[in-house]
Amino acid sequence: MKKLINLPDNVVDEALAGMARAHADLIRVESPNIVVRKDAPRQGKVGVISGGGSGHEPMHGGFVGRGMLDAACPGAVFTSPVPDQMLAATQAVDGGAGVLHIVKNYTGDIMNFELAAELARAEGIDVEAVVIADDVAVKDSLYTAGRRGVGGTVLAEKIVGAAAEEGADLATVKALCEKVQDNVRSMGMALTSCTVPAAGKPTFDIGDDEMEIGIGIHGEPGRERRKLAPADEITEALATPILDDLPFQSGDRVLAFVNGMGGTPLLELYVVYRKLAEILDGRGVTIARSLVGNYITSLEMAGCSITLLKLDDELTRLWDAPVNTPALRWGV
């Protein structure tokens, strides 16, 4: 295992300590391992929190700050955070207007967020939750009943965070998150596996001439194991099921998000984006906004995912709104 770590068990704590130092102007890190917006709680503002296993950075801790998340709960690598973290985060960001939990659809995350929400409600905090389940690849998987929550989560956190920043109330923020979920679809693929530090060996085996189409963000299996193919063919294999699922139609305006799984050079992500743009052109779908880079990763896995979000004026305006987090920053 070749990693820039010390003891495998300390990697998350040490990374959080590094984050806290690097972004002390934006965030603070508190026990039990929660990343909190520096100025939280903000009175009268709906708090927006998310969380999940570590190893997907910058998601979620890198999205804490003005105009996006109020807090994030990072679990151990590829392991759900515990309810104590979600409860602490909920308490830390509650400014009296309630708290929205944005939950990726993994069984552990769902259970623990539900428990934390109950505990928070027992303390009088108004909590709502929206589950993101945007992965069209598989219906059920090793970690999930139903569709997995993947790249759409990044877009939901940005858009919902913008609305909360503007002062929208909890019901409005929740409805907006559901609207994003209704309009976003994703699919990913892997060229290589990745190694969880505590495991010390790759999560799965894959041949030198193979790739996995429809993979999850923990290396869980996808739709099929195939022979390696050119980037254009891979892009088609991801874009077509996404486009057909919603479906996205001629005349639609979308946010096109090409995400790297961590170990794929940006150069290659742009090769994929180029083909994606061509496919969308061919279908009469207009790219109104785009995002290209490593935003929801699987450690050092090589591969990519594509996410399309159908935009309307409201979603576009909220996407464009100012954001100031370690990983997404504009307008400020």
Next chain:
Amino acid sequence: MKKLINLPDNVVDEALAGMARAHADLIRVESPNIVVRKDAPRQGKVGVISGGGSGHEPMHGGFVGRGMLDAACPGAVFTSPVPDQMLAATQAVDGGAGVLHIVKNYTGDIMNFELAAELARAEGIDVEAVVIADDVAVKDSLYTAGRRGVGGTVLAEKIVGAAAEEGADLATVKALCEKVQDNVRSMGMALTSCTVPAAGKPTFDIGDDEMEIGIGIHGEPGRERRKLAPADEITEALATPILDDLPFQSGDRVLAFVNGMGGTPLLELYVVYRKLAEILDGRGVTIARSLVGNYITSLEMAGCSITLLKLDDELTRLWDAPVNTPALRWGV
């Protein structure tokens, strides 16, 4: 070779086409493969350009936009751009106030930028050049006489770009770039090699229990091949030569930049940042600004580099100034 590409020979052209589509609000891509700020040339503004082999993305194309570069010249992967590109870029951004070439110290880049500068001067364009040579690892290497230009280049492009945006004249912009060069030092390391698409095999061999300390950004050898070590020890091995070289002293304020080589998860970069902050604390050096992420990469190489820039009020103010590029964006 596992890559998201089509024909290896087309990877740079296709990636540039993708960039042009993804960032049409900021840049345009013109023949012969130059990335140009969308609104260039700007009358009366000093143009700032850079360039070098592809495979280091987001450097340099990702740094084209308001407050940073006016154009970038990407060569083939790990191969210097040709003088025609640098000349075309110089012409494209010349607004009558002259053009600064920021050149990383590699023999091919130096030669070709010099030739392009001569050709541009023959056309009446005022051209100056500053060579960035911030790598303390080795004196000479496979690609370079003298120190290599590495992470300091990112910081120089940001700071110099801000001054040019504010209307500084060519002599001022050049002097500022030299000031950055005088105050910046870097060193990098690799856990793995990387594969140039056209070569199809790793640039160098490295054992499963080995790492290369002092590596260049093309996989060229560094100071020494060592057994794998914990992140804290690696961070010490990079930070100590940097700190001792300038030297950075107690009371200094620095910009601390932990850069990923492409294949290392952000989680690990924060582990390195944490130790770096501890080392700087121990020496009485204050981190006034920071940057953590993949900014000058070597394709999918796993590893990192550390760059420290000694700040004064002028450099700090220009670092903070608005920037709007695909890879660095704030204040707008």
